[in-house]
Amino acid sequence: MFELIQVSEQSYYIQSPAKIGLVKLGEQDVCLIDSGNDKDAGRKVRQILDANGWRLTAIYNTHSNADHIGGNQYLQKQTGCNVYAPGIDCAFTRYPVLEPSFLYGGYPFKELRHKFLMAQPSDALELTQEVLPDGFQMIPLPGHFFDMVGFRTPDDVIYLADCLSSRETLDKYQIGFIYDVAAYLKTLETVKTMQARMFVPAHAAATDEIASLAQLNIDKVMEIAEKITDICEQPLCFESILQKLFSDYGLVMTYEQYILVGSTVRSYLAWMKDRGKINGLFENNKLLWQRI
Numbered sequence: 001m002f003e004l005i006q007v008s009e010q011s012y013y014i015q016s017p018a019k020i021g022l023v024k025l026g027e028q029d030v031c032l033i034d035s036g037n038d039k040d041a042g043r044k045v046r047q048i049l050d051a052n053g054w055r056l057t058a059i060y061n062t063h064s065n066a067d068h069i070g071g072n073q074y075l076q077k078q079t080g081c082n083v084y085a086p087g088i089d090c091a092f093t094r095y096p097v098l099e100p101s102f103l104y105g106g107y108p109f110k111e112l113r114h115k116f117l118m119a120q121p122s123d124a125l126e127l128t129q130e131v132l133p134d135g136f137q138m139i140p141l142p143g144h145f146f147d148m149v150g151f152r153t154p155d156d157v158i159y160l161a162d163c164l165s166s167r168e169t170l171d172k173y174q175i176g177f178i179y180d181v182a183a184y185l186k187t188l189e190t191v192k193t194m195q196a197r198m199f200v201p202a203h204a205a206a207t208d209e210i211a212s213l214a215q216l217n218i219d220k221v222m223e224i225a226e227k228i229t230d231i232c233e234q235p236l237c238f239e240s241i242l243q244k245l246f247s248d249y250g251l252v253m254t255y256e257q258y259i260l261v262g263s264t265v266r267s268y269l270a271w272m273k274d275r276g277k278i279n280g281l282f283e284n285n286k287l288l289w290q291r292i
Helices: 039-052 072-079 087-094 098-104 167-173 181-192 211-231 238-249 255-274
Strands: 004-006 011-014 020-024 029-033 055-060 082-085 124-126 137-140 149-152 157-165 198-203 278-283 286-291
Touching: 011 039, 011 198, 020 039, 039 072, 055 072, 072 082, 082 087, 087 098, 087 124, 098 255, 157 167, 157 181, 157 211, 167 211, 181 211, 181 255, 211 238, 211 255, 238 255, 238 286, 255 278
Parallel strands: 029 055, 055 082, 082 124, 157 198
Antiparallel strands: 004 011, 011 020, 020 029, 137 149, 149 157, 278 286
């Protein structure tokens, strides 16, 4: 873990629970793509920088999930580097309590206010194409989170953030977090057509061929949507739908899983309602969902 792996002349990644991209900008200057999940990750990144005589100039966050921005504060304090995050995610990076609040739908109780869901705040600036180093391209990858982006480097490596997961991750967790299902599927269809020297997803192995993995993730989304449709043959409330999904997939309910999978299931219900696949009805002061 935290091994530095080179994938091209300029581009590397640091193996960690969510891969951290590292790109050389010159003999000494480097930038990071994300920063890991906490202060300890930041320390380990700093050790890699020091061992190679590199100077960190900036952290470009793909999105604001805690496992991607958790090292920001430590590295920013240690190096004085700039931190950038895209769109709405910039606000979440500056005010990380927004993530568990959004997931829970209210003020998060203390079991949700921890580093896996709420990073330390960092002084983030808005990420735009104009602030990127020469030769970098910012790639919109919405769906998993609000304004998530990826990057193509000058030596043709694409960092894909969380827009897809490995087969092993899908098999283990089944229902990956998605904010906007329609946008997510559109992103995956775009990824299927991409060509690059190397792709570096945060939660899958680096590869020079990404289309098959993108299709696998699309297939999983459609499988879950079909399962929800079947579950809603009779009118059911959200809690009953969630319970049935956990039971069918053999998942274990915890506070974290309740809000992560629960938020995702609500996103599926919204997407399916907008597509005319299910409908909502109120009965005995409960919102029930039923297939059409």
